[in-house]
Amino acid sequence: MVKEKGLKGKETKARIKEAATYEFATHGFYNTKVSDIVKRANLTQPGFYLYFSSKDAIFDELVMDFRNKLHMLIETQRLSPKIEKEDLTQRILISIEILFQFFIDNPDLTKVGLILAHDSESFKGKIIELLANNLKYEQQSGYFRSNLSMDITAVCIFGMIEQLITSCLMRNKSNPKILAEEVVNLVIKGIVDQS
Structure with missing residues (x-):
């Protein structure tokens, strides 16, 4: 070549x-x-x-492009240990919105790298592991309850995000801001009416 x-x-x-x-x-x-x-x-x-x-070579390069961009994006969204408690929810909201925006800005590349790649399931496992590492770091910074498993939390959050990508973003049923607000509202406030 x-x-x-x-x-x-x-x-x-x-x-x-x-x-x-x-x-x-x-x-x-x-x-x-x-x-x-x-x-x-x-x-x-x-x-x-x-x-x-070959066709395989370009496909593999596209998959790697997607994965490298997503990996860097997730790494840059790790919360620093100096965020004030009153700013935490807004900072989480911004991080999730940025993530959704990445997928909506790159819908075809997202489909290639997240869904069509032959090893997409193992890749999703690596993304969950990266999310879990971020969450554990943030948990040690005092942002999240110490009695929660960040490994399970990462699986849950990624599961929500993945389903929202395929069922809402890729079908133009919602936008990154609204989806991020819903995810944060559910994760931070829960589903039970506390009033």
Whole structure:
């Protein structure tokens, strides 16, 4: 595989990746052909092979792009130990909204990396582990009850987020702000009427 050179090469590669992301998300891995990708990218097949050795290679790169971006995003949302208690709920709300915004800004890439990837279940396990590590750190900072298992909490939170992505965000039934408010309201205040 020949590496791209200069700005034009980077733009061409980005165009191929954008076309491939759409094709994979719309038609699935097995029903997408390199000819579909190059047609959408307005290129030739030899042009495709300057950047990627195969359909598998571009798919794998898209999956890694998604995972790297999501991993960095989750790491940056870890709460610092200096947040005032009265600001905690708002800070959690902002973090969850940023996460939902990432998925809505990248719907096709989310489908490729979170749903279609052949190892998506093991990847989800790694994301849950990363969430649990954040939650444990935040629990040690005194933000959460010490008698809660952050491993189980991470599974619950990720389960909610994953279902809201597929059932609401990807179907345009809600938006990141509203979904984040609902999640925080449920997690912080619970489901039982306390009035």
